[in-house]
Amino acid sequence: MPAMDVTPLLDPLNEQQREAVTLSPGPALVLAGAGSGKTRVLVHRIAWLIAVEGVSPLGIMAMTFTNKAAAEMRGRAESLLGMSVSGMWVGTFHGLAHRLLRAHWQDAGLPQTFQILDADDQYRLVRRVLRSLELDESRWPPRRVQGHINARKEEGLRADRVQTGKDPGDGQMAHIYATYEEACRRAGVVDFAELLLRSLELLRGNASLLEHYRGRFQHLLVDEFQDTNDLQYAWLRLLAGDRRQVFAVGDDDQSIYGWRGARIEHIQDFSKDFPDTRIIRLERNYRSTETILQAANHLIGHNEGRLGKELWTEGSTGDPLVIYEAFDDRDEARFVAERVRYWTEQGHGRSEIAVLYRSNAQSRVLEEAFVALGIPYRVYGGQRFFERAEIKDALAYLRLLANRDDDASFERVVNQPPRGVGERTMVNVRDYARRHGTSLWAAAQALVARGGLTTRAANALRGFLEGIDGMARTPAGSLKDRVEQVVAASGLKDHYAKEKGERGQARVENLDELVSAAQGFEYDPDEHGDMDELGAFLAHAALESGQAQGDAWEDCVQLMTLHSAKGLEFPLVFLCGMEEGLFPHQMSMAEPSRLEEERRLCYVGLTRAQRQVILTYAQQRRLHGADNANMPSRFIGELPAELVEEVRPRAMMQRPVYRTDRRDAEESESGMRIGARVRHRKFGEGVVVDYEGSGDHARVQVNFEQVGSKWLVLSYARLEPA
DNA sequence: ACAAATACTGTTTTT
């Protein structure tokens, strides 16, 4: 690499960023606050290594958390350098692990055609295993079992090394785990955690291989380091070896994936595991107003055990944060929609606005409000493309084409669309497979061949087997042709077309979209050289869930969860549903560490905003069909009062009277209503959640912040409005 | 074996 002008590399950087980018060899940890130019530092570091240090792209591995981040990193590095860096390994931990396993499938003890099991596939397989062991699903909830297995794998524990003893169920659980592993092995499938664990074991158990990769990847870069789990961290350490050329970028205040194994502690461990680590803090924020930063700093200050970081800016002060107390979730949604309309009337784009919420379920009411006002919006996340039932059906056919022994896929589509292969037949097939230790496919073949079935069942099953073989024999010109062929020949398209209502229509459209996806799929021989195009496409489908809709670039309001907002920025940000129980979420309130994670999530939300934050909460919210009354989120109280401005609902926004029943009459009589916040001299503040009786006998149920839920007789309790 | 009806259940975040 010729010496080049380093001006474009260093000019756009501030002092700390430049220090990080130009660091001499050795382990480095960059603590990059929100909006401090984290991605920029990573990209420029890569460019610096290549252009100035003369490192070959082949010698660099960069690990990210999402596929999007990986693509962005590669793209930005290429445009900065003005050259292709295709030899560089950039990807998610899972993607890179997959690549490694593909290259060394034999050493890893996998079939060449091994497939990836996504969360849903895994869930199904767990259930199948439970059934085969004749275990009661109420005593062994499949989801818990699934979580348990994944947790063990993330600890690096195989079934045979799981500790048993303390709990009598432990032994049984270990047995389930072992049976599950065996089922995976037989089907030639690998779940997400297995990708990481298996590749870790591969490197650990194969000294020459490890030496090879250590030699090749002289430089490791990690994005979102605070989100690494134990397995990923072990992976990193192993690969780094003694060279310790690790450049990790992260922010302990933005660690929001603890629930799925991410360990914030790795940030602290890093300096111990890699002696002489240089730590650089990026605290200058280029995104938000000073007001927003102060609010965010103040909020996150309520967490303990932080590494400590204070964002600052030279930007303007900006407007205070706005808080709106809605009557209910629909009122909240309407308020948001109206504010959006107001914002766009000021000449701003809709795509400058993000509406963030804690859980996906909250999006629906918001969507309805946007539809009502005719405001285009786009929802991120939720059900993703490759997770839809019809898409998974089609993929199952494709997977069977690639690997006949994929039992999960076999089970999924053997009778989808219905072709006369019923439960009875499948019991036979499964039984045969278990007794002979073969795959379902082989068992079905054997049973059909030697007539262990009724004629009807045998014909139906033969129809399926021959259908698959027939498709396999038919040469397909391109991947797109193949997918198109499978969608049609499997009968899926006809089947879904017959489904009545809009649902069937949508499913057919999705199948068509799958064909387009296949057509648009970019087969990169550089990265997928060891797989055929179909295999690469299937891996892509499993590893990259795909956005819900790849809809055009229309100017849309962006709706998404707080989690999926990480890494993004918007001029205007709404944080909706700021209520105790919802955010912080019920399930995370008891444990301090989980509560802190919720607070970090709130911090992430606030720091997405460039100019304005609007927080909303509802006194009453409909959730899974029941009305709930919640206290405002404690996080609202943790914002500096002087930076916050409460807007009052307009008079006509007061409680709509849509119903005049007995309860309404009672309420108006006493002035008490559900959702009202009250204070009790002993119990403190709470929310009225239920009400019965009238006059002197009237009783209210109040959910108190401190002492929980209590029924009180109104005439004695001396409640006052809070 | 299939379709329709009923029961049930789960309800945070997702590579």
Add this chain to the structure above:
DNA sequence: CAGTATTTGT
């Protein structure tokens, strides 16, 4: 409540 899983009826 809404989507799925199981049961029931044909």
